[in-house]
Amino acid sequence: EIVLTQSPGTLSLSPGERATLSCRASQSLSDNYVAWYQQKPGQSPRLLIFGASSRAAGTPHRFSGSGSGPDFSLTISRLEPEDFAVYYCQQYAKSLTFGGGTKVEI
Amino acid sequence: QVRLVQSGAEVKRPGASVKVSCKTSGYTFTNYGFIWFRQAPGQGLEWLGWISGYSGNTDYTQKLQDRLTVTTDTSTSTGYMELRSLTSDDTAVYYCARMRISNLRVWPFGDYWGQGSLVTVSS
Numbered sequence: 001e002i003v004l005t006q007s008p009g010t011l012s013l014s015p016g017e018r019a020t021l022s023c024r025a026s027q028s029l030s031d032n033y034v035a036w037y038q039q040k041p042g043q044s045p046r047l048l049i050f051g052a053s054s055r056a057a058g059t060p061h062r063f064s065g066s067g068s069g070p071d072f073s074l075t076i077s078r079l080e081p082e083d084f085a086v087y088y089c090q091q092y093a094k095s096l097t098f099g100g101g102t103k104v105e106i
Numbered sequence: 107q108v109r110l111v112q113s114g115a116e117v118k119r120p121g122a123s124v125k126v127s128c129k130t131s132g133y134t135f136t137n138y139g140f141i142w143f144r145q146a147p148g149q150g151l152e153w154l155g156w157i158s159g160y161s162g163n164t165d166y167t168q169k170l171q172d173r174l175t176v177t178t179d180t181s182t183s184t185g186y187m188e189l190r191s192l193t194s195d196d197t198a199v200y201y202c203a204r205m206r207i208s209n210l211r212v213w214p215f216g217d218y219w220g221q222g223s224l225v226t227v228s229s
């Protein structure tokens with residue numbers, strides 16, 4: 001099973017700041033098969049990024065995904081108040097697994 | 107617009123079964139599939155299984171493949187997830203999500219999600 005490790009566990013930032021979230025896989029992921037989701041309390045997850053860097057419909061341009069091999073990241077260029085949430089990465093290169101999540105808090 | 111509406115909360119005894127439904131609208135059902143996840147209280151996301159709306163092919167997490175069945179009903183554009191022999195470890199919010207299919211292959215991530223169905227297993 002491919003294990004995804006997200007870091008940091010919690011990111012404490014202010015609106016307007018830049019956030020960089022990391023997702024490291026236990027082995028290299030073919031074809032960059034990584035997705036990122038946002039989840040707010042009491043809500044269903046929302047797809048932000050697939051294929052490591054492709055924005056899903058409705059994803060604001062301040063969200064960008066990058067990476068290859070075992071190392072991937074999600075960057076929020078300037079945090080808006082509605083961006084404070086938990087973010088999960090998911091790999092679908094070999095079966096499916098999720099990272100443990102990064103909480104972005106004020 | 108794309109909508110996935112799940113069935114309501116359930117309380118089950120240990121050893122029982124639960125079947126969660128996911129009714130869809132706003133897109134061509136057979137051009138996509140379903141992917142099912144769950145989230146235990148205060149925990150992260152766990153993938154359960156998926157089914158292609160085009161071919162009916164399925165895949166399950168190894169951990170649950172003996173107890174889990176996912177199906178679809180094309181006539182009602184509805185997906186189903188049935189989990190048997192429930193234990194307290196199965197207490198979670200269960201989510202369905204739409205799964206993309208293109209070039210005859212599945213892309214197992216969820217692009218639109220249902221609202222979640224809480225399943226509580228308790229004696």
